[in-house]
Amino acid sequence: MTQTAETQVLLPLTTPQEVDDFLKEYPLAAIFKAGTCHKTMQGFGVVETFLQKHDLPVGFIRVVDWRPASNHVAQLTGLTHHSPQFILFKDGQPQFEVNNWDITPEALTPVFEGHVPARTGTAQLNAQLNAQGETSGGLEPYRRLMQAYLDGQLSDWAFQDQYVTLFRDDASLRSQREFDLLSRLFGDPDAYHGGLHQLGAPQGRGDLQARVQELLQELG
Incomplete structure (x- = not known):
């Protein structure tokens, strides 16, 4: 698998061999160890905000x-296991780690800004969508985002994340029809906490591209 400037690489690492293959394929990458408590949800939510703006393949x-x-990562790095745990790798070697409640914007900002390239194309798209949203309380931000996805500018994962964020933060007064249509793709946005429960599987509810195309047509 290769990574383009517009594609977020987010892969499940289920075996030691998959860990080795991932680190070999991506010279600059991160591994995120996920537990089952709310610390993991909060920690990945923080990481996710940086992935919207930076090109960094992540194995979870x-x-x-x-x-x-998980044990293989601990053996490779010599780092004590934690969950959640975020480890940045360069050429297969750990460069930075942060764990548990310490996974914060303050901890990650200097790491991403100093070592991870920016997602220039995505930043430009976000700026366009934000500008459009400021001047229109209508549906244009959704149309532009869906069209960008259908044109191949966004991966499934990146589209899901940006769409849910846009919908969740939308303060516009909408008709019941508009609300029902917009909520059709991913359901209740308030139930979406960082998307960790759906990592790597944004199409789990069917053919995402076909459903986006259908919704775009219905919105007119």
């Missing part, structure tokens, strides 16, 4: 389900 390990992969 559900520790309870894929413990051999």
Whole structure:
């Protein structure tokens, strides 16, 4: 798998071999170990905000389900296991780690700004969408985002994340019809906490592109 400037690489690492292959394929990458408590949800939510603006392949390990992969990371790095745990790698070697409640914007900002390239194309798209949203209380921000996805400018994961964020933060007064249409893709945005429960599987509810195309047509 290769990464373009507009594609977020987000891969499950279920075995030690998948960990090795991931670190070999991506010279600059991160591994996120996910536990089952709310610390993990909050920690990944913080990481996710940086992934919207920076090009960084991320491999995630559900520790309870894929413990051999988690143990392999600890053996490779010599780092004590934690969950959640964020480890930045360069050429297969750990460069930075942060764990538990310490996964904060303050901890990650200097790391991403100093070592991870910016997602220039995505930043430009976000700026366009934000500008459009400031001048229109209508549906244009949604149309532009969906069209960008259908044109291949966004991966499934990136589209899901940006759409849910846009919908969740939308303070416009809308008709029941508009609300029902906009909520059709991903359901209740308030139930979406960082998307960790859906990592790597944004199409789990069917053919996402077909559903986006259908919604775009219905919005007119």
